[in-house]
Amino acid sequence: MANHKVDFHASGDQEVKYKKIGKRRLFTNPDADDAREHFHAKSRRMVDKTTTVKEAVSKYINDGDYFAAGGFGSNRIPSAVLHEMVRQKKKNLGFAGHTSTHDMQILVAGNCIDRCDAAYVVGLEARGLSKNARKAFETGEIEPTEWSNATLAWRYKAAAMGLSFLPARSILGTDTAKYSAAVEIPCPYTGKRYAAVPALYPDVAAIHVHKSDIYGNCQIRGIAISDPDLARAAKHLIITTEKIVHNEEIRQSPHSTVIPYYLVDAVIEVPYGAYPSNMAYEYFTDEDHIMEWLKVEKDEEAFKEFLNKNIFGCKDHWDYLEANGGLERVNQLRRQENLIDM
Amino acid sequence: MSDYNGMELMICLASRYLEDDANVVVGTGAPCAAAMLAQRTSAPNLMIMFEAGGIGPQLPSMPISVGDSRTYYKGLVSTSMPEIMETCQRGMVDYTFLGGAQIDMYGNINSTHVGDYEKPKVRFPGSGGANDLASLCWRTMMITPQDKNRFTNNINFITSPGFLTGKGSREEAGLPPNCGPYKIITNLAVLGFDEETCRMRVELMHPGVTREQIIENTGFELLWAPEILDSLPPSDEELEILRNDVDPRRYIIGRG
Numbered sequence: 001m002a003n004h005k006v007d008f009h010a011s012g013d014q015e016v017k018y019k020k021i022g023k024r025r026l027f028t029n030p031d032a033d034d035a036r037e038h039f040h041a042k043s044r045r046m047v048d049k050t051t052t053v054k055e056a057v058s059k060y061i062n063d064g065d066y067f068a069a070g071g072f073g074s075n076r077i078p079s080a081v082l083h084e085m086v087r088q089k090k091k092n093l094g095f096a097g098h099t100s101t102h103d104m105q106i107l108v109a110g111n112c113i114d115r116c117d118a119a120y121v122v123g124l125e126a127r128g129l130s131k132n133a134r135k136a137f138e139t140g141e142i143e144p145t146e147w148s149n150a151t152l153a154w155r156y157k158a159a160a161m162g163l164s165f166l167p168a169r170s171i172l173g174t175d176t177a178k179y180s181a182a183v184e185i186p187c188p189y190t191g192k193r194y195a196a197v198p199a200l201y202p203d204v205a206a207i208h209v210h211k212s213d214i215y216g217n218c219q220i221r222g223i224a225i226s227d228p229d230l231a232r233a234a235k236h237l238i239i240t241t242e243k244i245v246h247n248e249e250i251r252q253s254p255h256s257t258v259i260p261y262y263l264v265d266a267v268i269e270v271p272y273g274a275y276p277s278n279m280a281y282e283y284f285t286d287e288d289h290i291m292e293w294l295k296v297e298k299d300e301e302a303f304k305e306f307l308n309k310n311i312f313g314c315k316d317h318w319d320y321l322e323a324n325g326g327l328e329r330v331n332q333l334r335r336q337e338n339l340i341d342m
Numbered sequence: 343m344s345d346y347n348g349m350e351l352m353i354c355l356a357s358r359y360l361e362d363d364a365n366v367v368v369g370t371g372a373p374c375a376a377a378m379l380a381q382r383t384s385a386p387n388l389m390i391m392f393e394a395g396g397i398g399p400q401l402p403s404m405p406i407s408v409g410d411s412r413t414y415y416k417g418l419v420s421t422s423m424p425e426i427m428e429t430c431q432r433g434m435v436d437y438t439f440l441g442g443a444q445i446d447m448y449g450n451i452n453s454t455h456v457g458d459y460e461k462p463k464v465r466f467p468g469s470g471g472a473n474d475l476a477s478l479c480w481r482t483m484m485i486t487p488q489d490k491n492r493f494t495n496n497i498n499f500i501t502s503p504g505f506l507t508g509k510g511s512r513e514e515a516g517l518p519p520n521c522g523p524y525k526i527i528t529n530l531a532v533l534g535f536d537e538e539t540c541r542m543r544v545e546l547m548h549p550g551v552t553r554e555q556i557i558e559n560t561g562f563e564l565l566w567a568p569e570i571l572d573s574l575p576p577s578d579e580e581l582e583i584l585r586n587d588v589d590p591r592r593y594i595i596g597r598g
Binding site for chain 1: 369370371393394395396402403406407408409410411413414415420421422423424427430431450454459460461462463464465466467468469470471472473474477478499500501502503506511512514515516517518
């Protein structure tokens, strides 16, 4: 039968039952009106937002805040901001473990995190598990609430949409759901079950991009991962960029702008700012450095020395690059990225 | 027939289950190698996707991360993680591959922890995208070594859903109907799932492997298909492509 005369509207008299399936803590307030109050007050002035990493981390990231990093663990992560957070000894942060690999490894090295929405944590994909990150979870130093990559991504999306939750069809029936903070709800139209996942509005996020103007209009090449939603969900947003370009250049390809200026609080030009992670079309992952990091974690004394060399002994990202081979090294990674050297 | 190792056999067997003109979400490692081999043999129009946003790459080499730039090299689309996951939720993804520390007789997988949740003996990465892919893709496969500790019903934590507690339980929990575990490819056998009970069953046995060996290396009672065939070993052509084209540096097949 053709559907053109059927009314699919729900009968409306079915009993609505909510069931709390996730028993773990919800770390952030999902309330959309609370978020609206914040975003109402956020400036729309298109002004020069350039600053330093040191300033931005000191101004926008406070002890106890809930923090999220853009990128995908070993790809396009905001390394300069993460290192500065460790240098400034940020404490008791909440963290979105959305395929967090090397990003989490950095923050764990500084004991910055005490709670985590865990979709993917502790591991560095095929490279192995981080001993320090494992220990932080195994000793209870970091309190986890479980999610999956999609449900955590949709939690950003719910926030980006200005909502307090989204329905999802995954995690149902598993321990991942039981150890999350999800609620089971019926669909008001079909009666079918969904996992309602709460909006995640981080206090602050940091995202590294290919280019931005001084106002924070940002363009990213390659995959965007969850950054378009994260940029909209975060109450404060720090942008580091490979380069700052003129506003005219942004206006030449507005279709490539994924983060508009009014979402952004701070812009810092940090060339090679994703190092040692992969920056699409620019430089490949420094696998040697990441493998060294994984290995040296196994020896406490050696790791202290390693941190002094790579974080505490560096005043900024230039120093960190210099400590690891400088321009010569990043040029090798550029050749790898472009498949000149495999 | 050439000599081959266990990893080469598993990759070849997995690749033959991937149909032409279908699509598959893969991670790095053996599943990626299986998909690349399928593209070069039986499924030239198989489309590969990665959960971080890569769609339809012409993979120049094995990616290291599921989000590195190889995953969309000469690709059709470089998009977002929500886009990939929503495509799965919409019912448009045929195959996926998972890994894990433990699997039970219904194909439920643990990749979260061993021990107590509050103070785990070993903390693993957790779901990542695995739960979503297992919930939402039509057919879920696994390439894994088979032993008693890994194939166990004393699973600590169900990270990703197999058939949960048996027939109908996925649907009862609210998961989309008619999808779930498909084939488990191990170093000993190819395991499928009994339609009535949704329990794991032996379908193919690798050359030289005995029933006793399979039973010894499984922590629960397996079912056996009415007719158990021998796994067809890799052909010379498959081996040549796998060794020279897919994994010339032996990153994956070197582990076999």
